[in-house]
């Protein structure tokens with residue numbers, strides 16, 4: 001079936017108990033066993049029917065075999081990193097979510113894992129940066145916050161030639177499976193902060209993992225239960241509900257962002273606009289090839305430096321000054337001072353004059369009018 005249909009129905013047959021159309025919130029920690037061991041569910045850390053529905057739904061949307069749900073995007077990322085052993089090396093995009101950089105450098109480095117960062121858009125640089133110990137290549141595309149684009153199929157091709165083929169992990173948070181499906185492009189594992197576009201309403205923190213490989217899934221499922229960073233049933237319900245309108249929302253996010261990016265480009269007080277939908281963006285051709293739309297995230301640099309960036313971000317009325325992204329409402333922030341403080345003074349440090357927009361699904365004219373008054 002098509003994506004729009006799967007978004008509403010995958011994993012969500014009418015409830016067997018009473019025929020509820022929406023998956024119920026199974027708010028229970030344990031389940032009665034008919035005889036010892038004779039039960040589909042035993043304990044809710046291990047499995048819960050609301051979570052099972054969400055896991056099946058995201059697997060269908062990413063075109064994968066297995067889905068796993070977590071208490072946050074970081075918990076999902078943490079579970080995937082637990083596949084590593086001391087001595088392993090991870091090659092990552094040189095522009096990643098601040099929390100991803102933080103867990104690499106300040107948590108897993110202490111366990112003997114090595115990390116290095118590369119321009120993922122440059123396949124020769126990726127090839128050159130691989131080590132004999134590289135077990136994982138960690139890709140964000142588009143990246144947070146610089147909206148850089150990496151060629152997922154191209155990277156998969158490079159890794160296929162490596163002696164010990166590393167796992168290709170793609171954080172698909174910015175695109176969502178509606179715009180980009182990394183498994184079909186050669187990725188092994190997809191991770192999501194479902195807090196963002198999948199949830200879509202700024203009312204839940206959640207994370208997801210999708211993959212095809214049965215043995216890797218067994219290991220991650222074991223870790224999900226053994227470590228226990230699982231989402232509650234209400235959180236799973238909220239993500240399931242959000243996903244139902246994902247196709248409609250992503251269309252509007254993308255259309256609004258395209259208009260705003262073009263408008264910002266022509267604005268005299270704007271020095272640079274980073275949006276993969278603009279033909280001037282260095283990753284535009286790859287983005288057009290591997291994505292079905294360019295999404296709702298825009299970053300731009302204002303003339304006048306960091307102080308002017310802060311002034312503009314604090315002067316909008318409709319765009320709320322807030323961290324996070326991907327909700328129906330528009331948000332504005334200064335990454336260097338907000339979402340990306342954990343990369344300050346690192347090679348990944350962000351220009352303090354950069355402003356990031358999460359363009360919502362309000363009317364584009366109202367959003368442009370708000371930016372116009374703030375820039376003025």
Ligand SMILES: *Cc1c(COP(=O)(O)O)cnc(C)c1O
Pocket residue numbers: 072073074075097099100140144171173174192193194195196205206207
């Ligand atoms: C927000 C985010 C995360 C972390 O997810 P949480 O749900 O906040 O734990 C990971 N990757 C990207 C790209 C993000 O934007």
